[in-house]
Amino acid sequence: MRTLPPFPDLRAFLAWLAGQGDLAAIPDPVALRHRMTAVHARVLAAGGPVLRFDAPVRADGGVSAVPVITNLFGTRARVAAGLGLAPEGIPALGEFLAALRAPVPVEGMRDALGRWPMLKAALATRPKVVPRAPVQEEATPDLSFLPVPTHWPGDGGPLITWPVVVTRPRDSTAEAVARYNLGVYRAQVPGPDRLILRWLAHRGGAAHHRTWDRAGEPMPVAVVLGADPALLLSAALPLPETVSEMTFSGVLRGSRTRLVPARTVPLLVPADAEIVVEGWVHPGDTAPEGPFGDHTGYYNAVEPFPVMRVSAVTHRRDPLYLSTYTGRPPDEPSVIGEVFNDLALPLIRQQIPEVRDLWLPPAGCSYRIAVVAIDKRYPGQARRVMMALWGMLPQFSYTKMVVVVDGDVNPRDWDDIAWALATRMDPARDVMLIDRTPMDYLDFASPLEGLAGKIGIDATVKIGAETAREWGQVMALDPADAGFAADLVARRLPGLGG
Template sequence: MRNLPPFPTLRAFLDWCAATDQMARVSEPVPIRHRMTAVHRRVLESSGPVLRFDAPTDAQQTLGMPVVTNVFGTTDRVAAGLGIGMDGVDDLGAFLAALRAPTPPEGLSDALSRWPMLKAALSTRPKTVSRAPVQDEVFEDADVDLSRIPVQTHWPGDAGPLITWPIVVTRPHGGDAANLNAYNAGVYRVQVIGQNRVIMRWLQHRGGAAHHRTWARAGKKTPVAIVLGADPASLLSAALPLPETVSELTFAGALNGSRPRFVPARTVPLMVPAEAEIVLEGWVSPTETAPEGPFGDHTGYYNKAEPFPVAEITAVTHRRDPLYLSTYTGRPPDEPAIIGEVFNRLALPTMRAQIPEIRDLWLPPAACSYRIAVVSIDKRYPGQARRVMMGLWGMLPQFSYTKMVIVVDDDIDPKNWDDVAWALATRMDPGRDLMVLENSPMDYLDFASPQPGLAGKMGIDATTKIESETTRDWGTVMKTAPEDAAFAEDLVARLRLGGTA
C-alpha cells in the first residue's frame, strides 16, 4: 500500500516536507506562552506548511530546543504520514477492515493477492536494540528538569504548560516487558506541574487508565514512558481506532513497511521507540492525584479542572539536538480535526462491512469530527434509516458520542450542506422522522448535556419515504436530461458563458 518513501523518524518526514515545499523555519524569537499557538493556528487555517520555531522563548529567555508544529495541518500530510497519497486512503481503509474481520482466501490466486497484507503483518514484529538515538543523552533522578523542554501554554485560560502530542506507553501489571503486543500507546494530555512531576489525563475508558488500574489493584506504581517526537506512523497509529488485538506500537511497522525498533527504557520496565526525539520515563502513583486543567479543548471551550493521577519522572532521554513536537487543541480547525477527516475515510470500509447499505459518511469537522454524522444509504425497505442510526451508535466506540445522525439517500452528497439541507427540507417531517434517545453515553466535555457523561441522541430520517412509511404519493425529483446537459456544456464552453469561477 505504501507509495511514499519510508519515514522511520520524525526527521525523515520533516526532510520530505522540506523537499516538497511544505516546511518553514521561523528564526525570530516566539514566546511559548500563547503566541506560538496563535502563529500555528493562523498558519493552519490557511493550509500552510509545517513550522519549525528555532528560537522558542519563555520569560524573555531563549530555549535551546526547537519546536515543530503543524505536522498534520493538511489532509495530504496526514495521508503522507501513513505512507500514502490521499488516493490510497480507501485501500488502507480496506486493509483495516480486513484486520477486524479477516476472511479465508478463496484459492491460491486469492492467497497470493493477499501477500502485501501478509508482508505488512510480518513487518509489525518489533526488533530490540541495545543502543538507540533516543538515548544519546540521558538525565536521571536529580538531573531531571522538565523546564528545559519548551512545553507550550496554549490558551490564555490554561492552567499551565501542556504536552499535547505525546505517545503515552503503558503495559498491564503482571505482563512481560518484552511483549509489546500487550502494550497500549495512546495520545493523552500531560500537564507539567514541576521539575519532575506531571499529571496523566487518561479517561477511564482508555487503555492507559485500564493498565493503571491493574497496577493500582496490586498496590504498585505504574511504569510509564511519554514518547515525544515519534515517527509519523507511530503518532497516527496511536490515534487510529485499531482492533483491540492489534498493538498501536507494532502496527506502525505495517505502515512503514519495516520492523519497528525498540530499546529498553533506562529507569522503568518498558520498551520505548528507538528513533523518537525524547522520552520521559516515570512512575504513576496508584493513589496520588492532582487537579488537571482547566485547558482549552477540541470543543472550543475550557474544560474544568478534575483530579487525574500524578507521575514522577525518573529519567529524560533524548537525541543530540532534539526537536520538541507540539500542537494545540481548540475549536476546529485544528490538527485533530484534520486527522479526523482522513480517519473518517479509513473507517468507511469497516462501517460498510457491518452495515452494507452505507454508501458514504461525513463527520463534519466543525462538529468536533464526531458529534454529528451524515450518512447516505442505498435505501430498499421501510425503517431502514432507523436501523442504520442504531447500528452506527452501537458499532464503534467513537460513535457512542455522536449526538446526531442524519440519514439521507444515496443521491445526496453527505459532505454538501446544501444537499443535506434540501433533503431535510423536502424529505423529513419532524413529527414522523425524528428518533430521540435519552440517558445514553456521551463525552463528559459536552456542556450541553444535562448530566456529565449522559445525554440524549437524535436521529433524523431525511430519506425518501417508501411503502408503509407514507400514505402519500411521493414527488419525482427533477433532473436535466443527459443529452441536454451535454449540449449546454458544449455551448457554454464555446461561447465562454461560464464567467469566472
C-alpha cells in the same frame, strides 16, 4: 501499501516535506505562551505548511535551544503522507483495517498470493530490539529544558499535546510488546519532575493503570515526544483491541519498529524518537488537571488525574519538540479526524452494507454529528441504520445526532443536506429521540455528566408504509443536455471553470 519513501523518524518526514516545499522555518522569536498557538492557528486555517520555530521564547524571556515543530498534520495530504500514502490511497488502507477486524477466509492459493502485500505488512509489525539508540544519546534529570507551550489564555499552565504514552498491564513483561498500549493523552507540566496524565476511564492507558493500582504497585510509564509519523498516527487510530499500536506502526512505516530498553523503567521505547520521558505512576497519586482548552471550543473543568513522577529524560543531542493545540475546529485533530473518517468507511460498510457514504463534519467536534447516505430499499431502513451506527463502534456512542439521506444526496455538502431536510423530513414523523445514553462527559450541553440524549433524523424519501401520499419527482436535466452545457461553458467561458 506504502507509496511514499520510508520515514523511519520524524526528521526523515520533515526532510521529505521540506523537499515538497511544505516546511517553513520561523527564525523570529515567538513566545511559547499563547503566541505560538496564535501563529499555528492562522497558518493551519490557511492550509499552510509545517512550522519550525527556531527561537521559542520562554515565560522568563529566555530563548530555548530546542526548536518547536507544529502543524505537522495540518492538511489532509500530510496526514495521508504520514500514513505513507497519497490521499487517493486512503480507501485501500481502510479496507486493510476492516480486514484486521473481520478477516475474509482465503480461497485457494491464488487468493493467498493476491493478499501477499497484506501478509508482508503483517510480518513487518514484529519490532526489533536494538542495544543503542539515537533517543538515548543524552540524558537530563528533568523537564526544564523542554519548550512546552501554554496554548490558551485560560489554560492552567504548559501542556504537552503530542505525547505518545506507553503503558503495559501488570501481568505482562517488558518484552511483551504486543500487549503495550500507545495513547495520545495530553500531559500537564506542573513542575520539572512531574506530569499529570489525562487518560479517560475508557482508554487503554487507564485500563492498564487499574491493574497496577489494584495490586498497590507503581506503574511504569514512558512518554514519547517526537515519534515518527507512523507511530504517531498508530497511537491515534481506532485500532481493534487485539492489535497493538506499537506493532501496527510497522505496517504503516513499511519496516519494523526499532525499540530500545528504557533506562529507568521496565519498558521498551521507540529508538528513533526525539525525546523519551520515563517515570512511575504511584497508587492513589493524583493532582488537579486543567483547565485547558479542548476540541469542543470550551475549557475543561479541573479534575484529578494520575501524576507521573519523572525518573529520567533521554533525548537526541539536538532534539526537536513536536507540539500542537486543540480548540474549536479547524485544528490538527479535526484534520486527522477527516482522514480517519474515510479510513472507517470500509469497516462501516462491512457491518452496514447499505451505507454509501458517511461524513463526520469537523465543525461538529469530529464525531458528535454524522450524516449518512444510504441505498434505501425498505421502510424503516433509515432508523435501523441510525441504531446500527450508535452500537457499532465506541466512537459512535458519542455521536449525538445522525442524519440519514438518500444516495442521490451528497452527505458532505451542507446545501444538499439542508435541501434533504427541507423536502424529505417531517419533524413529527421522521425524528427519533433517545434518552440517557452514553456521552462524552466534556459535552456541557448534556443534562447529566456522561449521559445525554440522541437524535436521529430521517431525511430520506418515504416509501411503503412510511407515507400515505404520492412522493414528488426530483427535477434533473437530461445527462446529454448537461454534458452539452458543460462542454460549451468550458470552451466559451473558461473563467467559470466549466
